[in-house]
Amino acid sequence: MLSLGTLVQPSQTEKKPAMSYYDVPEGVDIRGRYDQEFAKILTKDALQFVADLQREFRGHVKYAMECRKEAKTWYNNGALPGFDPVTKFVRESSWVCAPVPQAVADRRVEITGPVERKMIINALNSGAKVFMADFEDALSPTWENLMRGQVNLKDAVNGTISFHDKARNRVYKLNDQTAKLFVRPRGWHLPEAHIFVDGEPAIGCLVDFGLYFFHNYASFRRTQGGGYGPFFYLPKMENSREARIWNNVFERAEKLAGIERGSIRATVLIETLPAVFQMDEILYELRDHSVGLNCGRWDYIFSYVKTFQGHSDRLLPDRVLVGMGQHFMRSYSDLLIRTCHRRGVHAMGGMAAQIPIRDDPAANEAAMELVRKDKLREVKAGHDGTWAAHPGLIPAIMEVFNSNMGSNPNQIQSIKREDAARITEEDLLMRPVGVRTLEGLRLNTRVGIQYLAAWLTGTGSVPLYNLMEDAATAEISRVQIWQWLKYGVELDGDGLGVKVSRELFGRVVEEEMERIEREVGKEKLKKGMYKEACKIFSRQCTVPVLDDFLTLNAYNHIVIHHPKGPSKL
Structure with missing residues (x-):
């Protein structure tokens, strides 16, 4: 059985390029694009082993x-x-x-x-x-x-x-x-x-x-x-x-x-x-x-x-x-x-x-x-x-x-x-101790959005604010916001007496997006997937039932890059 080796189909008006195929065993279908280097990995015997x-x-x-x-x-x-x-x-x-x-x-x-x-x-x-x-x-x-x-x-x-x-x-x-x-x-x-x-x-x-x-x-x-x-x-x-x-x-x-x-x-x-x-x-x-x-x-x-x-x-x-x-x-x-x-x-x-x-x-x-x-x-x-x-x-x-x-x-x-x-x-199982602050909410929001924006465009390890962030640290940001929202946490410090609500979180998201724009620049914000990341991250923080994993939910939103331009997974 042979399988088409690309996710992106040419339009009806453009000339179709010569297509290449992976040689695959029975029952296996490759839906990623064909590449000669990848074909050395995706051999028929290797794919049979995986299958x-x-x-x-x-x-x-x-x-x-x-x-x-x-x-x-x-x-x-x-x-x-x-x-x-x-x-x-x-x-x-x-x-x-x-x-x-x-x-x-x-x-x-x-x-x-x-x-x-x-x-x-x-x-x-x-x-x-x-x-x-x-x-x-x-x-x-x-x-x-x-x-x-x-x-x-x-x-x-x-x-x-x-x-x-x-x-x-x-x-x-x-x-x-x-x-x-x-x-x-x-x-x-x-x-x-x-x-x-x-x-x-x-x-x-x-x-x-x-x-x-x-x-x-x-x-x-x-x-x-x-x-x-x-x-x-x-x-x-x-x-x-x-x-x-x-x-x-x-x-x-x-x-x-x-x-x-x-x-x-x-x-x-x-x-x-x-x-x-x-x-x-x-x-x-x-x-x-x-x-x-x-x-x-x-x-x-x-x-x-x-x-x-x-x-x-x-x-x-x-x-x-x-x-x-x-x-x-x-x-x-x-x-x-x-x-x-x-x-x-x-x-x-x-x-x-x-x-x-x-x-x-x-x-x-x-x-x-x-x-x-x-x-x-x-x-x-x-x-x-x-x-x-x-x-x-x-x-x-x-x-x-x-x-x-x-x-x-x-x-x-x-x-x-x-x-x-x-x-x-x-x-x-000892309960953790410490304060919950507005600045903590802001940091979680800022880190979560920026990490997810990078992840959606193919980068999974991101330096932010002098720390190397990966999916694990972004997950902490996400689930902590979700938890604070679910239980209407009352903030300490400068946010004393203020409860975390959808309205407060919405305002924080707007303000932190403005800060991100100042830090990365308008051009990078426009070219990147910051707005899409903001939507996905905000939704995951406010859903009634917590998503098990940020990356599992966002998987279908990854942008892939190929000679014809970007496309969704």
Whole structure:
């Protein structure tokens, strides 16, 4: 079966260009445009591999998504998440995961970013121990981004990746020593609208994983993995049922490739509130394939609001106040460390979202000091490594971890865990404290609109107000506004006595759009999708029922660019 390789049809008055097609297996339909480079990724055998995964696991994924809906209904009716009594034996038994491969024993500083070509080179050359190449929160899922990302990663694994920056007349290449490569596919909930299998959109993460694994597992194991790999980060899971699907995917891929069981290794992001009560169970399901858990703290904050959207007594303060000093956040981090080390794997810390402030040395030093304090807290708590959003942060973070870990590759065997063993459900569900202000409402609005405008035009990681914003931080802005509106929060500070209402929010949106215009300029505002982003973001903040994900709702509004001009997905 052959499939048309473009989304855009020529008008009846223009001459039709010669069309090219992807060679696809039976039941597979490619609806993204044809490109010769993409065709090297979208081979018939690679697509057959993806289709086989889709057919084997789509029923399991659909069931897992239905279970998420049931849990949401349960929480909305007043229930609280907690430890599952049925799996108590897993939490209390003395089992361990497979030993961490020597190739990734030391992960003290990891950098993350989208699968963009220059970013990949700079991140691999950054001096970090690991680069997490992101198909998820830091990437807008346009056809161009996704397929170009697969091309870029294939070249990176092969060591041939380069980039010519024509504006600077500079060629970027890999150093002799580079970071280890981890790849984060999308979450289970996200579809891939450009690839259909048996008449329905493919599951996005199976496309990301399948294409990358198929083309790179052999080279990766030889060049980066020391006989193991490829290595992955797994996002957005809510329970061990979803981890079991991933484990089965890994086993299926290993079997088809003819490599040893346990070759693929993954770190799970604990970035949903329900998942914190399932950490032992998640590791148990992935025990032959796990190298640890990560504190995905921005998504975790987002999940706190989403989980408790029906609870008027659990309102967040301003987003800038919801840090690791909050009792529920600190407890989450401590329990993750205790759980990982008990099971013999890495406990990875959270993201430092700051970026260098080049035109203000004093402000830059203040930001760096915040980063150093945060990372000192993490390493002293027992984390084996942490995340940075920008290469400029790596020397400072590396110094903190080196000073406290010395020559030890990690802290798996060296940390006492007795205190963390006493962490209770009440600790993990402790209500956050702090003020809610008009400035907090304004910042959420400003950040949410600007991020979504960038995402709609193909950029998934955006520097705003000296922080690197991605989908996770934009989600916090969105759900916090929704929560404040739903419960008519009374503001503190300059907004003392004023309740958050649709009228107030409407006025704030108008005023913040005017500020955005002043900051970016009229021309950029006109060319960008700021007005469309404003409409989508405002609607998502004011709907009666909270949308599960900003990106899922906005997916069909992404603008794709091609030689004939922009078009909607």
